[in-house]
Amino acid sequence: EQTFDMTSAKFRHDKIREAAYGRIGANERVRYHHDIGMALYSNIPGFDADANVMLFTTVGQLNRGISLILEYPSEMRISIAEMNCKAGMKAIECSLFGAAYKYLKAGIMLLPDGSWNYHQTLCVELYSLLSRAAYALGILDDAFQASKMIIENIKMIEDKLDIYTLYIKILFAQ
Numbered sequence: 424e425q426t427f428d429m430t431s432a433k434f435r436h437d438k439i440r441e442a443a444y445g446r447i448g449a450n451e452r453v454r455y456h457h458d459i460g461m462a463l464y465s466n467i468p469g470f471d472a473d474a475n476v477m478l479f480t481t482v483g484q485l486n487r488g489i490s491l492i493l494e495y496p497s498e499m500r501i502s503i504a505e506m507n508c509k510a511g512m513k514a515i516e517c518s519l520f521g522a523a524y525k526y527l528k529a530g531i532m533l534l535p536d537g538s539w540n541y542h543q544t545l546c547v548e549l550y551s552l553l554s555r556a557a558y559a560l561g562i563l564d565d566a567f568q569a570s571k572m573i574i575e576n577i578k579m580i581e582d583k584l585d586i587y588t589l590y591i592k593i594l595f596a597q
Contacts, residue, residue, distance in 0.1 A: 457488025475513050479522070482510040486529040497535040501542055504533040508545060511552050520559040527553040539576045547573055554589055566593045
């Protein structure tokens with residue numbers, strides 16, 4: 424009598440997938456991830472940010488092709504930075520600080536020059552969330568730098584109060 428072991432089949436399948444993926448060159452992988460991410464992005468009408476799995480999958484694929492996205496026009500980069508911000512926020516809500524940190528770093532990387540002048544709300548959100556995620560992970564230098572960036576770029580003291588609280592915690596933790 425022969426039995427089917429699902430664990431063994433899954434293991435073999437994973438190894439075959441890993442071997443096939445390993446045969447694809449690094450540049451080609453970036454292009455594939457980019458293309459998959461863009462296909463997901465373009466097929467989501469209105470992009471439902473509440474669909475966490477789809478959000479994380481799409482942003483993850485796009486971020487793996489970020490070197491290509493950096494060549495895009497500013498509007499598209501801002502749109503993908505906003506998606507990274509939403510993914511970072513959702514990840515923090517789920518206490519996935521490592522994932523949030525990666526999404527937020529990618530979102531900041533996508534910001535075009537002059538973003539503090541034209542997309543201040545997005546910049547504040549990205550840097551504030553990054554500061555919180557980095558602080559939770561114990562990456563105090565990044566938490567400090569992100570907080571400092573907000574403090575340097577925001578004019579109104581009322582808008583700085585939340586970040587000053589975290590900034591003080593970071594200073595005490597160092």
